[in-house]
Amino acid sequence: MEEKMCGIAGILNKNNQGVTEDLILMLSCMHNRGPDGVSIQVGQNKANSLESSESSSPYIDGRFGLGHVRLAIVGGQLGRQPFTSCDGRLTLGHNGEIYNYKQIRNSLKPQHNFVSTSDSEVILHLLEEKLAQSATLVEALTKMAKVLDGVYSIAVKDHKTGEIALIRDLLGVRQLYYSEDPQQVTFASEQKAIWLLGGNKSVRRVMPGHAVIISNGGALREYRIAEPPRALNPNKKKFRYNTLEEALTAYKRALILAMKKRTQGLDRIGIIFSGGIDSVLVAWIAKDMVNEVICYNAGTLDSSDILFADKVAKDLQLTLKVNVITKRSTQEMLPKIIHAIEERDAVQVEVALPIYSAMALAKKDHVKVVISGQGVDEIFGGYPWYPRIVETEGYASLRSHMIEDLFLLYKETLEREDKTTMAHGIEMREPYLDKQIIRTAFDINPKLNIIGPNDLLGKRVHRKLANQLGIPKEIAYRNKSAAQHGSGIHFIIDEIARENNFDENRISSGYLRELEKRELLGSSQRYGFKYGNKELWLTSPHIQMYLDRIFESVFGKSSTIIDTSDEEDLLTSKIIKKI
Secondary structure (H helix, E strand, C coil): CCEEEEEEEEEEECCCCCCHHHHHHHHHCCHHHCECEEEEEECCEEECCCCHHHCCCCCCCCCEEEEEEEEECCCCHHHCCCEECCCCCEEEEEEEEECCHHHHHHHHHHHCCCCCCCHHHHHHHHHHHHHHCCCCHHHHHHHHHHHCCEEEEEEEEECCCCCEEEEECCCCCCCCEEEECCCEEEEECCHHHHHCCCCCCCEEECCCCEEEEECCCCCEEEEECCCCCHHHCCCCCCCCECCHHHHHHHHHHHHHHHHHHHHCCCCEEEEECCCCHHHHHHHHHHCCCCCEEEEEEEECCCCHHHHHHHHHHHHCCCEEEEEECCHHHHHHHHHHHHHHHCCCCHHHHHHHHHHHHHHHHHHHCCCCEEECCCCHHHHHCCCCCHHHHHHHHCHHHHHHHHHHHHHCHHHHHHHHHHHHHHCCCCEEECHHHCHHHHHHHHCECHHHCCCCCCCCCCCHHHHHHHHHCCCCHHHHCCCCCCHHHHCCHHHHHHHHHHHCCCCHHHCCHHHHHHHHHHHHCCHHHCCHHHHCCHHHCCCCHHHHHHHHHHHHHHHCCCCCECCCHHHHHHHHHHHHHHC
């Protein structure tokens, strides 16, 4: 695959006014997502520079433009997006990676003219093929989604009908945002690219597994195009794997394959490494697949995560680099982190900070890909409140809640971590969210992962496999603190807030009510807020007020995502009902 992580942006002007200047502005503010190249297409004119004078095909301004910034992992200049189909009907931009693109390419090659070895171009020709077999663009997109194995956000223009489609993968691993006003529809990989155009723009997410279709006149409709595997049926009573031996064999096979997909062609990778079993296991497997594996961590000097990660890395002979976080470095990073993750929520900021700091080290090492351990708790039952669900509601209810958690992962974790790593021009990959791993995990009898209401460890199959592969028991069966507490970050931010005169005395009853409203659209949508320790989600109001002020200084008071909470509530209910 010639290009991997990147950023896309586009504009459709409803009043037939030119969009080039605004599109260039949007792409410029996402330079971190594509430091290795930029391309822009307005109408039928394409240029590989933001300066039209440098282009062999100068811009002819038009009412629709699509742009792309590129992070090159492997390959050369032929992978520059946007791509146009053989018949000229489709123009496509893509952010993500497709793991079965070679197989798809081989099946399409006899009928299509490929100009690159890019997975993005494969998506284009696949859609071109499906569109020829379909009555509508939505039907073609649905057929395409069934074939793709990977993570993606896609923008595609159908020049025949004038329609534009914005598409997101099933779990929402790669984000895409859009906004509409009386003048135009804009979309981008990051909200700040839309906010930059000014005005009080209401930004919405393209929902996971959905396509937003924009008509030639600018009207918007939303469709579900990707369906979850049958293994995720919450009412499932019969399981494929009912013994530990069966489960371990299936999981090992799926995990090794998922790691191979995400490390192929790479000579060096990084690991976001906390010392917890999820990151330890991918590091342990990766060292046999890649020549150089470097683990990265960050935290205060005496934090539990740093101390344990250092011990684990030494015991397992893994290379670990640590960025020690101080009060001064935290003060310097906070505005940068808020700018990167486009969030003011204190928990989101506190979790992002050690990763942001660790990725600064990875950038110095010229690492372009890091592996994350995200997703294990959702699919193997690792959260500490899961046993309480077993006790009060039973295993069947637990399964439903785990599925809900999986399909809300995009909102609280995936978007934040993508932006945090991409702020340094580094792509994050999530092997535990591989399609086959998810199928396997939900085909395992949940009693193998949580052995009863008193099981405070959970994810037993995952831990057992780690031990089976050679990781010592004391590492495989260790419990771990939440990121912001294990790294020591929370206490530093609390101290900084107080030094800036943000303390309990500044908190009004009105502000507390505002925080309650925010929470209704945030973590409380996850049932763990009800059954678990609310302190994992809530923070001191004076810290939140301090971060609010930083957010406003970075983006302005009017810049805020309009949360699509109604659709998000429907997202999991639609999935459950559909299965």
